[in-house]
Amino acid sequence: MDPYEHASSGWIPNDDQLNDVDELEKLEQDLMPQPDDYYGILNISKTASEEELKVSYKNLCRSFHPDKHHNEEHKRIAEARFQVIQQAYEVISDPQKRVIYDTYGEEGLKATWEVGPKFKTPEELQAEYEKQARLKREQDLDNLVRSRGEVQLSIDATQILDPYEPPVFQSFGQPTITPKRKGPLHALTKGQVQQLFMRHSFETQLGPQTRVTFGGSMVSRNGMGGGNITGTLRHSVSPKLFCELNATLLRPRGVTLKTIYNMSSDSFCNTTIQSKTIYSPPIVTVTTGRRLFAATTGYMTYRSGEWGLLGWGGDVSRSMDKSHVALGLAGATGAKQKGNYSCELQTGIIASHLAADYTHKMDRQMRLRVAGSISTVGGLTASIGSDHKISSNTRFAMSMECGVPTGVLMQFKVSRLGQKLVVPIILSSEFDFRLTFLGTAIPAAVAMAIDQWILKPRRQKQIKLKIRELREQHADILANRKAEAEDAQKLVSSAAERKTKMEAGKKDGLVIVKALYGHLENLDEEEENDADQETEGVIDVTVVLQAMVNESRLTIPSGHSKTNICGFYDPCLGEGKQLMVEYRFQNQLHRVTVKDNAALIVPMRAHLI
Known part of the structure; x- marks a missing residue:
C-alpha cells in the first residue's frame, strides 16, 4: 500500500488539495501592515451587542472628541483620530454594513479597489499594479x-x-578461467x-x-x-x-x-x-x-x-x-x-x-x-x-x-x-x-x-532577514502609526490623570501602576522596574490603559491586535508581543501578563471572552 495513494473513498485530500502556505510567504502576509480593525478601534469584541457598542463609543468620545480639547495642537490631533473612530462606529452600528465588514473586510465597503497600502510612491504603486495583473x-x-x-x-x-552470479564450471584439462575484475559501479x-x-x-x-x-x-x-x-x-x-x-x-x-x-x-x-x-x-x-x-x-x-440478468452478461461465475x-x-x-x-x-x-x-x-x-x-x-x-x-x-x-x-x-x-x-x-x-x-x-x-x-x-536565518527586510520596506507606515499612537497618548493624558485621582479615592478603585507592551523578553529585572528606562521593542502604555478604565474596570476584548487600540503601535514587527499590567486594587498590588490578541480583564484574571 502506497501511503500517497489513498483508498478510492477519497476522503483524504490529495497533494493538489493540500496547498500549504510557505513559511516565509505566511510571515510576509502576517507582517504586512493591516488596515485598521474597526472592532479594535472601538475596543469591543466581534460579538459585542448594540448597548456595548454605544457605551464604548461614548467613552472614546470623552477623550477624542475635538470639542473636548482647547489646545489647538490637541484639537487637530483629536479631529484626525475622531474621524477614524466615527467611521468605525458608522460601520459597526449599521447591521448591513457590519455583516459586509465581517464577511469581506474593509475592501467590501469600498466601491473601487485600491492597490496596496497607503504611503506608497507612484513607482511602488505601478510595480504592484503590474504584479497583480501578472498574477491575474x-x-x-x-x-x-x-x-x-x-x-x-x-x-x-x-x-x-542481492546479485546472483551463476557458478563457473571448469572442464577437465582446460586452463583456469580468471574472473574479470568488476568496478565499484558494476552492481548498478x-x-x-x-x-x-x-x-x-x-x-x-x-x-x-x-x-x-x-x-x-x-x-x-x-x-x-x-x-x-x-x-x-x-x-x-x-x-x-x-x-x-x-x-x-x-x-x-x-x-x-x-x-x-x-x-x-x-x-x-x-x-x-x-x-x-x-x-x-x-x-x-x-x-x-x-x-x-x-x-x-x-x-x-x-x-x-x-453480474448477470436473465442471460444478459453470460456466465459470471468465473469473473474476478x-x-x-x-x-x-x-x-x-x-x-x-x-x-x-x-x-x-x-x-x-x-x-x-x-x-x-x-x-x-x-x-x-x-x-x-x-x-x-x-x-x-x-x-x-x-x-x-x-x-x-x-x-x-x-x-x-x-x-x-x-x-x-x-x-x-x-x-x-x-x-x-x-x-x-x-x-x-x-x-x-x-x-x-x-x-x-x-x-x-x-x-x-x-x-x-x-x-x-x-x-x-x-530557515531561522531566512526569517530574520525577511523580518529585517519587511521592517525596512514598511518603515514609513510604521513610523506614521507610531506618531499617531504618540499623538493619541497626548490626548488621553489629562483624562488618565483625572481617572487616576478619581480611582485612587475610591475604596475599590483601579489604578494602573505600570503597563508595558511589546517583546517583554528583551527586558531584564532592572529595566522592568525602572519607569524611565526605555528598551528596544517595548513601549509604555500606562497612560493609555488608565484612560480606558471605566467604573473601576479595564476591559480589552480578544480577537484583535492591541495595536488597533488608540495609543498602541507595533514596537517590534515580526516578534511575539505581550502586554504586562501592574495595577493596584483594594490596596493590593497585582500583575498580569497576556499575549497579543488575547483578552484582558482587570481586576479579574486574564481570560478569553
Whole structure:
C-alpha cells in the first residue's frame, strides 16, 4: 500500500488539495501592515451587542472628541483620530454594513479597489499594479487550460542489492578461467526498468457549470505496451448535484457515469456506473456517508461487481470482479486539524481487507504518513512516508513499503504545478527486515540531522532577514502609526490623570501602576522596574490603559491586535508581543501578563471572552 495513494473513498485530500502556505510567504502576509480593525478601534469584541457598542463609543468620545480639547495642537490631533473612530462606529452600528465588514473586510465597503497600502510612491504603486495583473493573467491561464501530468518509472533493484552470479564450471584439462575484475559501479548495471507509465490531461471550461478534460495514457512493460485516450465531461446540475461522464476512445473501450449528490450539509450519496461492453450489465458502485461528529465522516460502499440478468452478461461465475461491501471512517484530528485519518473494512466474495492510514502535518511544511492493511489478496503490508515542500510550487516525497508476500518497495515522488514524477524501486521480492530497517531508520536519522543542523538554522536565518527586510520596506507606515499612537497618548493624558485621582479615592478603585507592551523578553529585572528606562521593542502604555478604565474596570476584548487600540503601535514587527499590567486594587498590588490578541480583564484574571 502506497501511503500517497489513498483508498478510492477519497476522503483524504490529495497533494493538489493540500496547498500549504510557505513559511516565509505566511510571515510576509502576517507582517504586512493591516488596515485598521474597526472592532479594535472601538475596543469591543466581534460579538459585542448594540448597548456595548454605544457605551464604548461614548467613552472614546470623552477623550477624542475635538470639542473636548482647547489646545489647538490637541484639537487637530483629536479631529484626525475622531474621524477614524466615527467611521468605525458608522460601520459597526449599521447591521448591513457590519455583516459586509465581517464577511469581506474593509475592501467590501469600498466601491473601487485600491492597490496596496497607503504611503506608497507612484513607482511602488505601478510595480504592484503590474504584479497583480501578472498574477491575474497566470490565474486566468490556469483556469482556462489546466494541465496535469504524471510519469511513473518502476525500477527493479533486487539484483543490485542481492546479485546472483551463476557458478563457473571448469572442464577437465582446460586452463583456469580468471574472473574479470568488476568496478565499484558494476552492481548498478543489474538494475532493470520494469515499467514506464505516462499520463497527461488538459482541462478547460465549456460553460459556467461545465468543464471538459482530455487526456491520454500509455504503459510499457517488458517490451510490450499500450495506451488509451480519455475524455471527461463534468457538469454541475445544481448546488447539490454534480455529474461526470468519462469515456475511452481506444481499446479497451468503456463508459463511466458518476454522480455526486449532497442530500444535506451532513450527508451525501455518490454513484458510479461503469460499462465495458453492451453484452453485460454495468458495474454499479454506491457510496453513502454522513458526518458523525464535527470532523469525522462515516461511509458505506457497495460494489456490485460483474453480474448477470436473465442471460444478459453470460456466465459470471468465473469473473474476478465480485461484489463487496465496505464500511469506513475518515476525518481530522487535533485542535488545528493537523492530522487526517481513514480506516476501512471491506468484505467480499474474493477480496476482503482491513486498511488504515494516518497523515500528520508538521511544522516547516512537512507531512508524515503511515498506512497499513491486511488483505486476502495482497497479504500484510505496511508503509511509512513523508513529503516536504521544497518551494512554493514543488514538493518532494518518499515512502517505504514492506509486506508479506509483496516484499520491500521504496518510492520517490516529485510534484510541481500539476506535474508528477513517480519512481517506485523494488528492493526485494520478499520481506527483508534488514532492508526495511535500513530503508526507514537511516533515512529518518539523516533527514532529522539535516533538518536540525542545516535546514532549521538556514530557515531561522531566512526569517530574520525577511523580518529585517519587511521592517525596512514598511518603515514609513510604521513610523506614521507610531506618531499617531504618540499623538493619541497626548490626548488621553489629562483624562488618565483625572481617572487616576478619581480611582485612587475610591475604596475599590483601579489604578494602573505600570503597563508595558511589546517583546517583554528583551527586558531584564532592572529595566522592568525602572519607569524611565526605555528598551528596544517595548513601549509604555500606562497612560493609555488608565484612560480606558471605566467604573473601576479595564476591559480589552480578544480577537484583535492591541495595536488597533488608540495609543498602541507595533514596537517590534515580526516578534511575539505581550502586554504586562501592574495595577493596584483594594490596596493590593497585582500583575498580569497576556499575549497579543488575547483578552484582558482587570481586576479579574486574564481570560478569553
